[in-house]
Amino acid sequence: MAAQMFEGKSHAAVYQKYRFAPGKELQQTILSYLREKGASTAELVVDVGCGSGQGTRFLAEHFKKVVGTDISEAQIQEARDSHSTPSISYLVCPAEELPFEDASVDLLASFTAAHWFNTDKFMIEANRVLKPGGCVAISTYTVDMSLRYDNCSEKLTKVFREAWDQLLKYSHERVKHVLENYKEIYEALPFPDKKRITDIYDQIPMTVAGVTGYLESASPYQVFMKKDPEAAKTLLKETEKRMLETMGVSSPETPVEFWVRHVCVLGCK
Numbered sequence: 001m002a003a004q005m006f007e008g009k010s011h012a013a014v015y016q017k018y019r020f021a022p023g024k025e026l027q028q029t030i031l032s033y034l035r036e037k038g039a040s041t042a043e044l045v046v047d048v049g050c051g052s053g054q055g056t057r058f059l060a061e062h063f064k065k066v067v068g069t070d071i072s073e074a075q076i077q078e079a080r081d082s083h084s085t086p087s088i089s090y091l092v093c094p095a096e097e098l099p100f101e102d103a104s105v106d107l108l109a110s111f112t113a114a115h116w117f118n119t120d121k122f123m124i125e126a127n128r129v130l131k132p133g134g135c136v137a138i139s140t141y142t143v144d145m146s147l148r149y150d151n152c153s154e155k156l157t158k159v160f161r162e163a164w165d166q167l168l169k170y171s172h173e174r175v176k177h178v179l180e181n182y183k184e185i186y187e188a189l190p191f192p193d194k195k196r197i198t199d200i201y202d203q204i205p206m207t208v209a210g211v212t213g214y215l216e217s218a219s220p221y222q223v224f225m226k227k228d229p230e231a232a233k234t235l236l237k238e239t240e241k242r243m244l245e246t247m248g249v250s251s252p253e254t255p256v257e258f259w260v261r262h263v264c265v266l267g268c269k
Contacts, residue, residue: 020214021054022111022139023202026262030137031062033266034107039135042106046129048095048122049113053079053088059109060088069093096121098129105129112140114185114265115177123188130269136194138185139264140178141202143168147211147243148257155246156256163215163239170220170227178263186265194267206258208247212240214258 022030034040042063047056050068052075060066068090070076076090093099095110095117108126110117126136143164147156168175177185186196206214215221216236224232240252247254 020204020206022058023200023204023260023262025200025202026139026264027058029197029200029262029264030109030139030266033137034135037133037135037268039107039133039268042135044100044105045107045109046098046100046105048098048108048110049116050079050090050111051075051113053082053084053090055109055111056088056090057083057085059107060085063087063107067091069095069098071095096125098125100129102128103131103134105134106131107135107137109137110139114138114182115140115174119177119185119188123190127190127269132269134269136189136191136267136269137264138182138189138266139200139262140182141260141262142178142181144261146259148259149247149254152246152248156243159239159242159246160211163235166235167215167218167220167224170223172219172223175220181263182265189265189267191267191269193269194265197264197266198261200262200264202260202262204258204260205255207253207255208240208243208249209252211243211256211258212236212252215239 031040034042043065045059045063045066047059047066047068050056050070053068056066056068056079064087066088068079068088070092071094073092076092079090091099108130114122130136145160147153147160149156181198182196186194221232244250244252
């Protein structure tokens with residue numbers, strides 16, 4: 001069974017507000033692979049573990065029918081309530097039980113979600129629903145993140161990573177898949193035609209408030225909140241304060257460069 005870490009309405013709202021869409025380099029990596037495999041005209045695309053729809057909306061810019069699925073009703077409601085297009089629809093279902101016919105899906109995608117799935121069961125399901133020649137694009141951003149601003153980038157990144165290290169103490173065991181660059185997920189993909197790319201770097205438009213909001217959206221922070229809400233809130237408040245002091249600014253809306261490293265597993269049936 002998939003781990004259910006993003007169920008609450010309040011968490012889903014934070015997730016929608018602060019989680020970012022796939023970066024341009026990751027987008028191009030996926031689209032180039034699909035062109036290479038002749039899958040750039042895919043008719044049915046499924047975004048598994050879509051959350052509040054950031055990746056789904058990217059896919060809808062390139063394909064005529066995209067279905068986002070997630071086990072969380074709250075996340076799906078956020079996705080439906082956000083900016084959408086007629087080419088997108090959303091379904092509540094587990095990643096391991098997709099409501100699609102055998103050999104009916106052209107592209108199965110997942111953005112920063114596959115580590116929550118039951119890997120073996122999901123791979124069986126992926127093999128079932130994909131058409132012959134269908135593709136898989138499974139990606140995640142890693143904890144390899146950095147901040148850049150003027151001449152204080154190193155100090156700013158240190159502040160951010162100290163907060164991350166605090167949160168990682170509360171992370172679920174399945175986060176190990178992210179820390180291991182989706183190695184096990186890549187190995188479990190049942191297609192011989194596959195590859196794993198671990199060095200995709202993207203700059204994400206962000207503000208100081210957006211950075212602390214991203215930390216708030218992370219699953220370890222939600223666990224921390226349940227165990228010690230005051231300490232969790234203090235961590236965010238102090239992190240924002242330290243970032244502003246390091247940058248020599250007063251506004252949380254000050255833009256910063258937020259750099260992330262993505263891992264992407266690609267395969268063709």
